[in-house]
Amino acid sequence: RWVRDFFSYETTKTVVVKSWVVGVVNRGVQLLILSYFVCWVFLHEKAYQVRDTAIESSVVTKVKGVGRYAGQMMDTADYVTPPQGTSVFVVVTKQIRTENQTQGLCPESEAAFRCSADRDCRQLSPGTSNGERPGR
Structure with missing residues (x-):
């Protein structure tokens, strides 16, 4: 059956x-x-x-300090590196902006870095210990 x-x-x-x-x-x-x-x-x-016989290479860039792009100040938190892997090619084509986020007052160790208004500090002037000052 x-x-x-x-x-x-x-x-x-x-x-x-x-x-x-x-x-x-x-x-x-x-x-x-x-x-x-x-x-x-x-x-x-x-x-x-079967393994891929193509040449594999990678370029890794480390960012320190701050940079300016399209009128925006960017620091290391704004540069995101995607995870690495085999047979991966990544081109970052999108920037996600957080709206209504502003730079404000932060506690500093030196009196030279304490600003209460933008006129107290020269924007983008070189600093001695904390990198470039973005203003207030």
Whole structure:
């Protein structure tokens, strides 16, 4: 009984072909395709072990201090490096801005860096310990 059911062929319209010849040909073709993949692709060619032979290289840039781009002051927190991996090429094409975020007063260790207004500090003047001063 199960041998006859195994060699019967069903189409998408659920038409059961009760011909042993059609069932044997159907299962034979399936067995040939499966045998090809197992024997030739996996055992003979070892295609699952094929490695990419292209030259792999990477360029990593470290950013220190601050920079100006499109009228915006950017520091190291604004430069995000994507995760590295093999066969990866990344071009950063988008900058996500946080709206309504302002630079304010921060506690400093030196009196020269304590500003209460923009007129107290010269914008973009070189500092001695904390990098470039962005103003207030």
